Amino acid sequence: MSQSLDIAVIGATGTVGETLVQILEEREFPVGNLHLLASGESAGASVPFKGRNLRVRDVADFDFSQVHLAFFAAGEAVTRSFAMRATAAGCSLIDLSGALDPADAPSLVPEANPASLDALTAPYRLTSPSASAVALACVLAPLGDLLKPQRLSVMASLAVSSRGREAVTELARQTAELLNARPLEPRFFDRQIAFNVLAQAGAPDADGHISLERRLAGEIKQLLGLPELRVSATCALAPVFFGDSLAVSVVAEQPVDLERVRERLAKAPGVEFVEEEGDYPTAVGDAVGQDSVYVGRVRGGLDDPSELNLWIASDNARKGAALNAVQSAELLIKHYLSKILT
Template sequence: MTQTFDIAVIGATGTVGETLVQVLEELEFPVGTLHLLASSESAGHSVPFRGKNVRVREVDEFDFSKVQLAFFAAGPAVTLSFAPRATAAGCGLIDLSGALPADQAPQVVPEANPHVLSTLKKPFQLSSPSPSATALAVVLAPLRGLLDIQRVSVTANLAVSAQGREAVSELARQTAELLNVRPLEPKFFDRQMAFNLLAQVGTPDAQGHTSLEKRLVHELRAVLGMPLLKISVTCVQAPVFFGDSLSVSLQLGAAVNLEAVNQALEAAPGVELVEAGDYPTAVGDAVGQDVVYVGRVRAGVDDPAELNLWLASDNVRKGAALNAVQLAQLLIKDLV
């Protein structure tokens, strides 16, 4: 008889939470009892799991000693409120909100730094990095040993689904209004999102950086184990429902061997390299998939010490829900 684990998913009605429940089922994670939790607003809804509808309950009233593992898939405030209770109850946790400091809940991507898991103490606290950092880590991890990476420049064109269902509805609504030549009334976004790009995702700090950009820099360094790596990043809100598109340029200490790069990416777990001349797209390739797609692998226009890449990744699935469940799969080996 297989051992099972009682699991809590906090933020179960959100885009990531709902996908996380799907992934638990698809990967046949040995779930005993599944507890779906959310704020009082969303409590009472239900989410399908293994052919049944599981009712979503209020996280406020939940007794974390009932479960061995909790996924925090709501916002940072929810993690900060309830993670201490989970830990105090002896419950392991995987946070997807970025709320917990790295020394408390290290960021892990199974394809990049799984060795961190063996250093954890019970009850486990882990962070699943932001979707862009996760996608970048999956692709750069197999290149770490091969290239002398001196700087990574990233423009991350992000899907609106990272901001939840309201953002998805608003992009659809704005688009329909514009196509029907009706006056545009932005609500969720503070300006026109349809047929437009917004240069800023979230509020910038006094230095002009958004928390998402800072998070990406710190997470990517941590996961790659390259604490001094220089990373330039701009996170852009694109008029795309699902799937992130990352334009990446690496500056190297020596001329790039493209054949070796292609071979390393071909062999890398979690990576799908598209053939030269073609390129992947978020919507056409990445959405719904368990891999990060990579294309446009090329040196600089006349700089052989430059490597350019284009990444397409499902921000909700590969960048968040799947990464968290894969972490849980590795963790339960130790929980047994």
């Protein structure tokens, strides 16, 4: 591709934003000018790109008409504050925070629902779904017609990096304190996360669900094109720095043909199927730093031949967020380059 795009990355100093900048470089994304942005206190830092250190500037002062495409990799609040401004300036955007209405900014996982791009109009707005939804979609989309899923139960053991850099530091600090038998005074989290599992990765709403659970359920139904799917989701936090682990149980319409499931998974794009005897994938041992979603422990139900159980491991910051956003951008410009450049 000889033409290049001017790009903004909002949230460039975060775990996802920094990975995103790195992936733009790795994949030789056709970047013209790259503007790194962040909100408030993070402005002024610098982030490496193609051998140079780029200064991170305050998003509040940014003129979005300078860029063709913006990645929103900061929190929901930042997307809510600036996405309209970007769109009004004619800038297409890919939001990773989940703050936008799915009707305006549909979820895209290129391996799962590339056809959803067809209905877009400029300036283009897409959502890069939550990391768990990306991982699930990569694994379940190739099985859709085989399973005709009726119910989906997901227990996600999320890495603390899903809560940002401070959470990573805090897990390391707490662990060191405990190993040195020093008294623990939790910071960032309201309790001990080291050598413990926290039941919810965020604050619950009045019904007891956390926003990530609702987001995951809504996104996976859209990504699989299954609005009637009944989703049960629990998003817990494990004392793991990077890499999510998902225990997944699907109730299919009829008895599951496990051989065909294995055949499909072995060929699925973006998926690494681990099933040598007794082996299984893990977040840290397999998925972290990789561009694939890892799946294993493929097995039927203990009591129900229409059940499929799986174990998924995925790099939450890379494959689940930054890479999916960049892959989505690649697909977007493949479809609409001439319109994005005007």
